Amino acid sequence: MTEILSRAERDEALKQMTQSGWGEARDGEAIAKTFRFADFKDAFAFMSKVALCAEEMNHHPEWTNVYNRVEVVLSTHDAGGVTAEDIKLAQFMDEAATDA
Numbered sequence: 001m002t003e004i005l006s007r008a009e010r011d012e013a014l015k016q017m018t019q020s021g022w023g024e025a026r027d028g029e030a031i032a033k034t035f036r037f038a039d040f041k042d043a044f045a046f047m048s049k050v051a052l053c054a055e056e057m058n059h060h061p062e063w064t065n066v067y068n069r070v071e072v073v074l075s076t077h078d079a080g081g082v083t084a085e086d087i088k089l090a091q092f093m094d095e096a097a098t099d100a
């Protein structure tokens with residue numbers, strides 16, 4: 001079972017990711033980011049790429065899509081907080097978004 005990150009570990013990971021727009025959510029039990037794309041097609045292409053990675057990782061985002069925006073919240077439900085899996089998926093999302 002993936003171990004939950006300590007607050008210090010999570011804050012350290014977040015420090016690196018804050019530059020790319022990730023922030024704390026749910027009182028530290030999740031991380032969140034809103035991605036904006038040129039249009040719906042690009043937003044959906046991003047979601048399709050991430051969906052395949054999430055399935056591969058067996059680690060899934062909570063997300064909403066409105067036209068060119070994708071709002072994402074990541075947390076490890078089984079652990080009740082932020083784990084390395086969330087950081088790994090967040091990093092994949094950042095890369096997938098730049099490919100859009």
Ligand SMILES: C[C@H](O)[C@H](O)[C@H]1CNC2=NC(N)=NC(=O)C2=N1
Pocket residue numbers: 058059060061074075076077078079
């Ligand atoms: C049964 C299934 O393996 C688990 O529910 C997986 C699926 N995807 C998941 N996704 C996320 N974000 N957190 C989890 O704890 C999780 N657990």
